[in-house]
Amino acid sequence: MKKKLYAVLFSFALLGLSACDNGFEELNKDPNAVTADRFNPAFLFTTAQLRTAKGDESGTLYYGSTFVQQFASLSNVGIFDFHGDKYVYHKGNNEVLWKKTFDAEGGPAKLLADALQLSKDKPEYHNLHQMVRIWRTLVFSRLTDMYGDVPYSEAGQGYYQQNYTPKYDTQKDIYYNMLSELEDATSKLDANQPLFAAADIAYNGAIAKWKKLGYSLMLRLGMRLSKVEPATAEAWVKKAYAGGVFSSVDDNLFIKGTDATGAQQELVNGQSNILSVSTRTPGKIAKTFFDFLKNNNDPRLKHTVAVYTDPTNVATKNTDPAVQKGLPNGLDRITLPKDPSYDPTNPAQEHQYSGINRDVYAKLDGPRMFITYGETQLLLAEAAVRGWITGDAAQLYRNGVTGAMKNLAKYDASATISDAEITAYLTAHPFVGTADKEKAYEQINTQYWAATFLNGYESFANVRRSGYPKLTPINYPDNETGGRFPGRLRYPDDEPVLNRDHYNSTVARQGTDNYITKVWWDK
Incomplete structure (x- = not known):
């Protein structure tokens, strides 16, 4: 009888302790603490967008824009302002895009990895999750285009997988995954779900514009494969065209500065x-x-x-x-x-x-362009010449040139080019036609070079892909290429130490880590 009584009392005691424990735990929770279940990943997304546009600019200007001879410079006491002008090496600016992307304390790769993790399988963050996937493609496409094989599938996973030496994925695998990500994420955007307008400093949550961005990026990446895998390129270009790319300069993707004074x-x-x-x-x-x-x-x-x-x-x-x-x-x-x-x-x-x-x-509150209507129309013009889409190549060419010229007003109203000026230019420089495809490619991609002024990463990528405009390489003393046009940037100097095994295997696979080795889609 006593044993039964003790058992009953013990059971009640356990229940009481359990109740007390639960209350005690709730009482001791910090209501102001940031935890995964209560942190809004939209904050991470906003910061990722901002930092995609801030911090790496010396890479796109000092290398990308000078590699393609949009800028030139003179030496300054042994230091080159715009190093790509002479194909010379500068450690900091050669590495800046890589370092800023992978910065563990707030680089886009880490911020986007966290935002993906916190928004995954949560219906309330449905659209945000798709936006993050599309933005991540933008970030990594720039990185792989400048360096070749890079950490991608395991990037930003140090906290979640305790992996601090991520493998370098092949550029082919990266491109295949990025294109699939764009297709899936863009198709899942839903205007009937929360839009996260306040968090989106690019499009203010406008789902229609995000869809156009997804397909415009798909077009760009698809065309990037035109030399290495034309059949694959054609398939993706057709999907992008059918999905619907940018239709005016108002669709352009840019991030605008918000402080005209420079104080912040x-x-x-x-x-x-x-x-x-x-x-x-x-x-x-x-x-x-x-x-x-x-x-x-x-x-x-x-x-x-x-x-x-x-x-x-x-x-x-x-x-x-x-x-x-x-x-x-x-x-x-x-x-x-x-x-x-x-x-x-x-x-x-x-x-x-x-x-x-x-x-x-040079307005401190001006825009930094990432992808524009003019570019997409010129890429479609080339696709039409190739017979990949049914559009009118001549009209697409005119749209591209018009869009590129209209785009200047986005920088400042004083740079507005009138319709009459554009018409006069197109009359004097009509589309050459499709009979001689190589001449058409040259005309279209030379205009693309002009349209991507101040987007050095993209200018450099498309000149390598298309071969146009035909630039005379520079052969400055002690340059990095021996007078050959550059194929990529070098990996950061600390990669052979911090990520030795993956670095070594990548160099063995891709080629010597120098400015001469070409990336996969350029071979």
Whole structure:
């Protein structure tokens, strides 16, 4: 009887303890603590968008834009402002895109990995999860295009998988996965679900624009495979075209700076910040790019370039094309006076050459463009020439040129190009037709080069893919390529130490870790 009584009392005691434990646990929970079940991943997404546009700008300007001869520069006490002008190596700017992407304390790779994890299988975050997947494709497409094989499938998984040495996925596998991700994520966007407008600093939650972005990125990545796997490229281009890409310049993807004063550096357009510095010369407009605009009487010229005879004084700006000229690539301050373009009687000396028009392109609260309507139309024009889509190649070409010119107004209203100017340009430079496909490819992709001005990563990628415009490589002393056009950037110097085994196996598979080795889609 006693044993039964003890058993009953013990059971009641356990129940009581259990009740007390539950109450005690709730009482001791910090209501202000950030935990996975109560943290809103939308905050991570906003920061990822911002940091995709901020911090890596020296990579796209100093290498991408100078590799393709949109910018040129002179040496400065042994340091090159725009290093790609001469195919020379600069550790910090060679590595900046990689370092900023994988920054463990707030790089887009980690932020997006966390946002994916926290939004996965949660209906309330349905659209956010798809947006994150699309944005992650944008981030990693830039990275793999500049370096080749990179950590992708295991990137950002240190906390979740305790994997601090992620493998380098092959670029082929990365591209295949990115395209599949775009297809699936874009198809799942749902305007009837929460839109996360406040968290989305690109499109304010506009699902229709996100769908166009997904298919426009699919078009870009699909076309990137045109040389290495044309059949695969054609299949994805058809899907993108059927899905619906950008239909006007209002669909353009960009992130805008929000601080025109520069007081809050995290909130300014970092690319504009470099170009706006008036105490030094952050590069000049390359002769190759300048001559293309001037020789074709391109209306973009008057808005894009300016001469600052005193680089510290914006009042010295002159936008008259008659007094301007581009700086030839590959010169330094020693060889410049020997170049035929140099006028020794000009008191401005090196500043007799044209620079960027700061009033248009160097506004701290201006936009940084990632993908535009003009680009997508030009890619579709090439696809039409190839017979991959049924669109009118000539009309798509006209749309592309028109969109690229209209895009300047997104930087500043003063750069608006009128319809009459655009019509006159297209009349003077009509589409060459499809009879000679190679001439058509050259015309389309040279316009693409002009359309991607200030998006050096994309300009460099498409010049490698298409071969146009035909650029004369630079052979500056002790350059990284021996005078050959670059194929990629080098991996960061610490990768052979921090991720030795995966680095070594990647180099053995892809090729020597230098500027000459080509990425997969360029071989």
